[in-house]
Amino acid sequence: MNLNANQLESFGPLTDLIKDESIEEIWINSPSRIFIAKSGKSELTNLVLSKEIVQDIIERLLIWGGRRLDVSNPFVDARLPDGSRLHVAIPEITACHWAVNIRKHINRGNTLEDLVKLESISNEILEILDKAVAVGLNLLVSGGTQAGKTTFLSALISRIPVSQRVITIEEVFELKPKLPD
Numbered sequence: 662m663n664l665n666a667n668q669l670e671s672f673g674p675l676t677d678l679i680k681d682e683s684i685e686e687i688w689i690n691s692p693s694r695i696f697i698a699k700s701g702k703s704e705l706t707n708l709v710l711s712k713e714i715v716q717d718i719i720e721r722l723l724i725w726g727g728r729r730l731d732v733s734n735p736f737v738d739a740r741l742p743d744g745s746r747l748h749v750a751i752p753e754i755t756a757c758h759w760a761v762n763i764r765k766h767i768n769r770g771n772t773l774e775d776l777v778k779l780e781s782i783s784n785e786i787l788e789i790l791d792k793a794v795a796v797g798l799n800l801l802v803s804g805g806t807q808a809g810k811t812t813f814l815s816a817l818i819s820r821i822p823v824s825q826r827v828i829t830i831e832e833v834f835e836l837k838p839k840l841p842d
Contacts, residue, residue, distance in 0.1 A: 684699055
């Protein structure tokens with residue numbers, strides 16, 4: 662993650678989890694049930710926080726996105742400075758505790774060749790995708806949480822000629838296409 666020291670301080674007791682590049686996602690189901698995902702597998706951490714600490718961390722993080730969280734806005738989606746995504750819901754939306762999810766922005770697989778090296782796709786799939794892009798086929802990318810949809814789309818978009826128009830329902834700031842339209 663590309664966060665400076667002041668930005669990392671905002672994560673408080675979550676800082677070590679944020680700095681750990683092997684951790685892809687952090688979620689807080691309650692102050693005593695904090696999970697992480699590594700290599701697509703979830704695990705419960707031994708970190709225990711108080712309700713007040715969780716709320717303090719979230720309030721500091723929301724300053725970056727200019728968002729607020731209260732009874733009139735009981736859930737929020739925000740982007741952190743490094744591109745990571747923050748999702749928070751509070752009671753009455755949740756049963757009891759603030760529910761927090763931080764999907765870290767991990768910069769892997771910027772090109773289709775990178776995805777081949779990571780064994781996410783094969784050379785045969787790379788050739789098929791190149792042909793599909795060359796003839797202008799419409800492509801639909803879908804999948805479950807943490808399946809790599811955004812990573813795949815970013816790599817695929819890098820193949821599209823600048824003369825083409827791209828329409829997506831994905832957040833464009835996450836894809837960062839180098840296309841004029």
